[in-house]
Amino acid sequence: MEKNHGPTIKDDETYQSLREDGESKEKAARIANAKANSSQHPSEKGGESSPYEEWKKDDLYDRAKEIGIEGRSNMTKKELISALRNH
Structure with a gap:
């Protein structure tokens, strides 16, 4: 059952899925909120830094x-x- 994680979490479903996968609350919140923001693309590759x-x-x-x-x-x-x- 999905629950409301409060106004600071913009995508409760993504947040809950990440938490179930073992991510920390902070990381799950960052990813869920980024996915909910149409100007951010968290699934795309990041910057140009070398490995x-x-x-x-x-x-x-x-x-x-x-x-x-x-x-x-x-x-x-x-x-x-x-x-x-x-x-």
């Missing part, structure tokens, strides 16, 4: 620092990539 695998480890570290990933100083390049993708 993390092509970044230098120092650049990955700096990005992790920007967004507040803890434990980044002890992470390998592979771990930094995983942490950035799962943040």
Whole structure:
């Protein structure tokens, strides 16, 4: 049964589906609201940034620092990539 998630969620059906798939409340809300906005296209590919695998480890570290990933100083390049993708 679909429920109303309040006025801040613009697409309750998408939100509920994402939550059932295990997405966080915040991520589900961002995606649901973007899909409900006709000027946004969340299913289309994003910007022009190269894949993390092509970044230098120092650049990955700096990005992790920007967004507040803890434990980044002890992470390998592979771990930094995983942490950035799962943040």
